[in-house]
Amino acid sequence: MNQQQADIVIVGGGGAGLRAAIAAAESNPGLDILLLSKVYPMRSHTVAAEGGCAGVIQPHDSLDAHFDDTVAGGDWLCDQDVVDYFVRHATEENLRLEHWGCPWSRKPDGSINVRAFGGMQIERTWFAADKTGFHILHTLFQTSLKYPAIRRCDEYFCTDLLVEDGHCAGLLAIDMRSGEQTLIAASAVILATGGAARVYRYNTNGGIVTGDGMALAYRQGVPLRDMEFVQYHPTGLPGSGILITEAARGEGGVLTTCDGYRYLQDYGLGPETPLGKPQNKQMELGPRDRLSQAFWHEEQAGRTVATERGAAVYLDLRHLGEQRIQERLPFIRDLARTYVNVDAVHEPIPVRPTAHYTMGGIQTDRHTATCLPGLYAVGECASVGLHGANRLGSNSLAELGVFGRLAGEQAAERAAQGLAVDPQRLRPQAEAQAAGREALRTANGPERLAALRDEMACAMEAGIGIFRVPAQMSATIEKIAELKARYQQLGLKDGSRAFNTEWLQAIELGFLLDVAEAMSHAALARQESRGSHQRPEDFPARNDALFLKHSLARQQPGGAAEVSWQDVVITRSAPGERHYGGTTVQGANR
Amino acid sequence: MGTIELVATRYRPEQDVQPWEQRYTVPCSEDMSLLDALNYIKDELDPSLSHRWSCRMAICGSCGVMVNGEPKLSCKTFLRDYREAGVVQVRALDNLPVERDLVADISGVVEHIEAVKPWLIRHSTAPVDTAHTQTPEQMARYHAFSQCINCALCYAACPQFGRNPAFLGPAALTLAQRYNLDSRDEGSSERMPWLNAEEGVWSCTFVGYCSEVCPKDVDPASAINRGKVASDINYGVNLFRLLRGKSDA
Ligand SMILES: Cc1cc2nc3c(=O)[nH]c(=O)nc-3n(C[C@H](O)[C@H](O)[C@H](O)COP(=O)(O)OP(=O)(O)OC[C@H]3O[C@@H](n4cnc5c(N)ncnc54)[C@H](O)[C@@H]3O)c2cc1C
Ligand code: SF4
Ligand code: FES
DSSP states (O other): OEEEEEEEEEEOOSHHHHHHHHHHHHHOTTSOEEEEESSOGGGSGGGGOOSOEEOOOSTTOOHHHHHHHHHHHTTTOSOHHHHHHHHHHHHHHHHHHHHTTOOOOBOTTSSBOEEOOTTOSSOOEEOSTTOHHHHHHHHHHHHHTTOTTEEEEETEEEEEEEEETTEEEEEEEEETTTTEEEEEEEEEEEEOOOOOGGGSSSBSSOTTOSOHHHHHHHTTTOOEESTTOEEEEEEEOTTTOOBOOTHHHHTTOEEEOTTSOOGGGGGTOOSOOOTTOOOTTSGGGSOHHHHHHHHHHHHHTTOSEEETTEEEEEEEOGGGHHHHHHHHOHHHHHHHHHHHOOOTTTSOEEEEEEEEEESOEEEOOTTSBOSSTTEEEOGGGEEOSSSTTSOOTTHHHHHHHHHHHHHHHHHHHHHHTOOOOOHHHHHHHHHHHHHHHHHHHTOBOSBOHHHHHHHHHHHHHHHSSSSOOHHHHHHHHHHHHHHHHHHTTBBOSOOOOTTOHHHHHHHHHHHHHHHHHHHHHHHHHOOSOBTTBOBTTTBOSOOHHHHSEEEEEEEOTTSOEEEEEEEOOOSSOOOOOEEETTEEEOTTOO | OOEEEEEEEEOOTTTOSSOEEEEEEEEOOTTOBHHHHHHHIIIIIOTTOOOOOSOSSSOSOOOEEEETTEEEEGGGOBGGGGTTTOEEEEESOTTSOEEETTEEOOHHHHHHHHHTOOSOOOSSOOOSSSOOOOOHHHHHTTGGGGGOOOOOHHHHHOHHHHHOTTSOHHHHHHHHHHHHTOTTOOOHHHHHHHHHSTTSGGGOOOOOHHHHHOTTOOOHHHHHHHHHHOSSHHHHHHHHHHHTTSSOO
């Protein structure tokens, strides 16, 4: 086994991990900061974000307005002190990216341009055409290269955290090229491993988005918070799930049934807005949970379009004209052409809801620290308390900057105290864990990896999807438990070490199953409907008396998740109704 | 739906002395990408075949391979286009060492990218709480060059890099130009030594194949050429591309 030491190890080279690395290097250039990622940083899934990144910039906008939109959008399950901190720091992070070279789209006079986004009452979404995440990620990666304090382990796959005397003291990783296991001791570990939507069959996420960090923390007794809240994005391509950004609607695209009817007006989001004149928070710019739910009803009513790849509705951009589509949404045009053979200039794009974003994640305090000293979590893998029951589009890219910076600073502070553990002391536990990984590599049981993965993804889709029905939720919980048992009987065919992706996928499946377990148990325990968590049959309304609380899922040794509850921090916005469209909708069970 | 033959060049460093070919029969539907086919093989036929992928939407740059001799993103390559050829030959990207099967070692390419100081260099201090002003026309000067996904297809296409791996190559030189041409940047003199070095722009013999294979219309050949003449000619070209809508304004 190889052995290394660093002051800080950051697991994940996406937007959150890179921002944390830069912040740590800036706050203490003398530190040895190791950025470890299972893919080269610019492959991280931040790269796929299209639409934009929030930050108040227009004179008629205000931090209070951003706060209100975020809290209402999250159906009052956001920690308001965290939201306050977030809205105060989002714009400065966008400016920092600008200073680092991010090509934010501009107005003709050369100033920053912003676009409308779902659930935001005023335009505050900064964008770089429709490749915002790509530009943010490459800007951060390239900027990180100028800090000598940051070194990288590219294509290293973290398999376990190492805990000594109740502190996180490092981790174990596989060097993918050689297949060698490596022990890395550190004073602080930051998990920035991204989301987990690959637990679902149809999703907008890349193949690497498998909830690794969530499972790593969960296995060490750190609670996963609000895992029942999974956002379905209303506009993914049928079949592949590839995302068609909300910006397509922000720019004026409309959603219609097979006969061209703008059905959202029937779901409390009307009145119908004129073509080409999108209104903030109305119709197509309502929040994502509402739009995905509306699709479900339309499908039940048989008004969707049947495509070869399943039911869909139409996203119609034609009235925008070729020039505007090409100027603002060139990537969308390209994606639709390539993957569904539709030119958005001449035809509507078939779309349907697909799993997209995990609002929940590793529980942290408002400074990104977990309850395990030395372990921090940030970005989509974390639950810092920002998104509540439903994230607003463009808040999560902004989160990467604001809390990535904070995590880097916090970890740097801890590392400066010199709390490093002698790697030699970590050796015995690392060897024990490494032996388990080795056994998996050569496992020869009867179960097939791809089969287990597909069964899990279908079960999650069925039980923990847009609408949740008790019998199906219970069936999913049973199924996940069954799959976890069968996982112990896996048989792998490869057996070699060098770039053995079968082995890595098997470890990822183990992570996914843990995340699926936490999600499904938390979903069953939350006996209400709130934000993205909808139980139309048994608990159709929000229940603040009992469930104005975060769920905490903890892994039980040898058993399923145990769910407990944590108070939500409410400072100045009492739970109210969510206002969208021209009317008020409460409870969201329509 | 029909099927198609897929021949993959295998190489497993622990077992194989040299590369060898393995033939698979995979389903071939209208919308199946080569990446779908490789994942089908991995899931259903032979889990030991290794390839890289993630986004499956042509933006992460992971999945470059040689397809019937041409460098391509497997997620943006469709089996339907090979029906006539009857067979799809897949191997790791040319001009790079092979780590295993379809996985090329791109660490050298990444080092070249790192070498050109690809970040915004300022000597005067930047405004703290405002953005620089940058007009769409100013952005047009570099915007196409900022679209590179680091997929390394252009390295697999570049005969010069094939002969001399020390040549910085298309993507790295393009990235240097991306910053040199950015109105906010003041670092071009610091990047010049790299551009002018033996391994810099002058190594390029302007074959232009890099631009042909680039899946993102970055046009590295024009960036390199521009580095050579250091003139404003391509400004017009870029502005034209931009107005045509190759990128945003
Ligand atoms: C298609 C799409 C479009 C989106 N559009 C927007 C948008 O317009 N606006 C917005 O605000 N948000 C958007 N989002 C959400 C947002 O992009 C993500 O939440 C965010 O980018 C996540 O960043 P991250 O840094 O937390 O994780 P990621 O970028 O996913 O990075 C995770 C990193 O962790 C590494 N990693 C994971 N597991 C391991 C392991 N076991 N060992 C080593 N390394 C590991 C990976 O290699 C990777 O480097 C979008 C999301 C998707 C999927
Ligand atoms: S220039 Fe084009 S081909 Fe070369 S790495 Fe960049 S995107 Fe790929
Ligand atoms: S899988 Fe990301 S570019 Fe092909």
